[in-house]
Amino acid sequence: MAETASNDGFVVFDRVQKSYDGVNLVVKDLNLSVGRGEFLTMLGPSGSGKTTCLMMLAGFETATHGDILLGGNPINNIPPHKRGIGMVFQNYALFPHMTVAENLAFPLEVRKMGKSVREEKVKRALDMVQMGEFGGRRPAQLSGGQQQRIALARALVFEPELVLMDEPLGALDKQLREHMQFEITRLAHELGITTVYVTHDQTEALTMSDNVAVFDDGRIQQLAPPADLYEKPENSFVAQFIGENNTLEGVVTEMKGDICTVQLDDGEILDATPVNVSKVGERTKVSIRPERVEFSKDRLQEGAHLLKAEVKEFIYMGDVFRTRLKVAGNDEFVIKSRNAPDQVRLEPGNQIEIGWLPEDCRALDA
Amino acid sequence: MSDATTDAATGGPVLAADGTPLKRSLARALRRQKWRALMLIAPLLTFILLTFILPVADMLFRSVENSIVEETLPRTVVALADWDADSGELPSEAVFAAMAADLKEAATAKTHTKVGGRLNYESPGISSLFRKTGRKAKKFDLEAGGPWKEALIDINDGWGEHENWRTILTYSSTYTAGYYLNAIDMQVGTNGAEMRPEDERIYMKLLKRTLWMSCLITFACIALGYPVAWLLANLPMRTANVLMILVLLPFWTSLLVRTSAWKILLQQQGVINDVLVWIGLVADENRLVMINNQFGTIVAMTHILLPFMILPMYSVMQTIPPTYLRAAKSLGATNWTAFWRVYFPQTIPGIGAGSILVFILAIGYYITPALVGGTKGTFISNEIARHISSSLNWGLGAALGAILLVVVLGLYWAYDKIVGIDNVKLG
Ligand SMILES: Nc1ncnc2c1ncn2[C@@H]1O[C@H](COP(=O)(O)OP(=O)(O)OP(=O)(O)O)[C@@H](O)[C@H]1O
């Protein structure tokens, strides 16, 4: 506990628990530390407690147990309006009876700022999201993307140090979403704001964040930078949840330093990096990313264990080929290969051999 | 080049495929749709026409209609036209003779009491003049019976009174503003329209009281209904449903039962007074008077009209997501500011709808003020009802009703100017 608090955590969740009904814990023992200026994303399936965490931080829900610290001070007893946290809601929550400019001026007004200061700041915030022309409109007269930007500007206009966003891009189409992802990260970094961002879109999480906290079942399953999360998942939930993943099940038969040997259920043998296994005889789920699987003879390593595979389906996807194989009784095994001039196009029915580097193949919990 | 472009260039109409102008074929296509729509609403339209529009029109007509004098006393009306009411002299013998002839005819047809009744509204006492003269009028010998001036005055002194003749002259036209003048406490005197004497002015006072008390009732409904509507909209489903039943309960109870219940509660030997005396707040000989006055009317009517305020407010509040309040608080607003600047403005359409509904219902309310209003707490509608059902002065009742209608429409118009009628949401 003392350790989490000491790593310059600007926002700290210290063994936080939350229950709504007194029966089920929605958040179970949450420990999290967000550094100043960091962009942290909470990612997880629906109902995993992300919004709940955000609401506790914003002050709209109280933690059943544990402390939440902001800048080193516990905030459990500070009412929401004194926390000074900017918030962007999923449905924007722009006040429909006020114009865009009035919406933006609202947080400044309640802080009793003078008219000229207000106008100055509102103008700057509107320009920041490239909506300078729209100050006189009502929210209902704006498109979804424009409303989104106004909501962002409103959350930033009073210069909070911490901004929370709960699935702010959920209602936008793909193109606009990608554009806004870029805008949000740019602004967050330019202004040096600490951001806690909630999404269940993993691409969004991976492209935007400094760190991603993967939630499941009221716990953080892994907290890591995007690349680590994808390449070095620490348990099978994270491996499954982030990106596409192939899973094979078996038993550890040998441990040799940082390589272990796993015997699959149908008897075949492979090499893997032990992550969550420590001794021979343990059951494990082995995880391999589709693009790390090799099948052309000249790329396969001498002496490594290879698996037999039968091609079930070949899907042409433009930039990549996606091939579905049957491996060790599992016919949902997928490999991806780049569409290069010399790339082999496999045919359904082909019998091939596949292999990979042991460090790309991770033996996780069963 | 298409036809349409050429036509547009030459200024001619755009043609449809069969050569008819496009506008006309569109209108024809739309006409059939309109007819179908009209057929669908036809039953309701007929119903409304028969039960609402026609009676209202009839009422408006009755408030100015005055053909009874002209029809019953045709000769007198013609003869009286030459008489100068301001000369200070009684009409000439010709007028009296005409009156005798008219009266004989009317007495035979038994219509003399009706015209007497009509004129009695304007000048109390005339009714008995016609009734008493009418008894003898059947036996008038029109050829030999003159001179009629003396004969009539002989039968009843009233015929010698200048004012009575003036009244007959004033109300001899087919249409009259008399009912309206009456309804705003005026009368036609020697110098045209003038205010009635102070102690005879009742309707304007009553109208003002009606408007004022309706305002009070509306505000009481807003004040009491707003928190309830808020609770309804924000409580969990199941609790809200129970509360909703409580709100609707009055609808399922007879109006009379509810009003009587208030009587039992509020009267001087009633429950509330008993309790107040028992806990010592009020002395036994000083029991509060809470019924048969304005207070009683306001309390009972607020209770009866409350659901009409709560329901529109509730349905508007239900559409306001709680995130707005949260957003306001996250932006730094205190609970009060968040409510007042963000939540309240969004509920105004509901308040507006409820207020219009309650106010218009209140202004025309009749049973409750009649039962618990006593003399000080009655409304203009009670007076209208009295004229329609007991004094049978339908013209005056109609004029009062028309004034009420105009006031309501005027308020409606003002409301539209200030708040905007499209801001009203009933659900
Ligand atoms: N006000 C509430 N009362 C009772 N239970 C609640 C309440 N809000 C959320 N929950 C429960 O808490 C759990 C976590 O909800 P939460 O909203 O935090 O999920 P989430 O991770 O944000 O999901 P999503 O991605 O769907 O938004 C869910 O099982 C939900 O049913």
Ligand SMILES: [Mg+2]
């Ligand atoms: Mg959520």
